[in-house]
Amino acid sequence: MAAEDLPEVVAIERASFANPWTGPLFLQELDARFSRILLGCDAAGRVIGYVCRWVVADEMHVLNVAVDARARGRGLGAALMAEVIEEARRHGAAAVTLEVRRSNDAGRRLYARFGFQRVGERPDYYGRGEDALILRLPLRDG
Numbered sequence: 001m002a003a004e005d006l007p008e009v010v011a012i013e014r015a016s017f018a019n020p021w022t023g024p025l026f027l028q029e030l031d032a033r034f035s036r037i038l039l040g041c042d043a044a045g046r047v048i049g050y051v052c053r054w055v056v057a058d059e060m061h062v063l064n065v066a067v068d069a070r071a072r073g074r075g076l077g078a079a080l081m082a083e084v085i086e087e088a089r090r091h092g093a094a095a096v097t098l099e100v101r102r103s104n105d106a107g108r109r110l111y112a113r114f115g116f117q118r119v120g121e122r123p124d125y126y127g128r129g130e131d132a133l134i135l136r137l138p139l140r141d142g
């Protein structure tokens, strides 16, 4: 992602989350050395999805992933996650971690497909009754 992609990314973000990231927050991520935002585009070059990840110590942490509602269910979410997991393997990371709302069926199905395991939960993390599940995909033994 580059700064010029901001309007398209923010539009998808606003349509995808109750508490969306703001434009300045995305720009801050672009400036952070440990952060990277990977885009998914359609044949015309329009942005239809993205994933933001951090490299933290020897782990890869996925902070945000979203696909334009009109483009969902066609494998882009899985493709973005596959790329992040592949990058984590290339870096020799021990694991990929992320948080997901307990109520987010689409997100949980997506992560389950890659073998993410629940390693903890944060009750009411997203507001009353909206727990976060902490998921981890180990990439190495031990």
Ligand SMILES: CC(C)(COP(=O)(O)OP(=O)(O)OC[C@H]1O[C@@H](n2cnc3c(N)ncnc32)[C@H](O)[C@@H]1OP(=O)(O)O)[C@@H](O)C(=O)NCCC(=O)NCCS
Residues within 6 Å of the ligand: 016, 017, 065, 066, 067, 068, 071, 072, 073, 074, 075, 076, 077, 078, 079, 099, 100, 101, 104, 105, 106, 107, 109, 110, 113
């Ligand atoms: C989660 C999200 C990124 C998935 O993107 P996508 O491009 O639709 O995902 P894919 O087409 O690769 O599908 C991945 C899996 O999710 C499942 N899925 C997709 N939409 C679903 C839905 N509405 N309900 C249940 N499962 C769903 C698919 O069936 C697939 O699993 P399967 O292959 O085992 O059947 C997308 O739904 C989204 O942007 N949601 C809003 C933002 C969000 O919740 N992000 C995750 C925050 S942790």
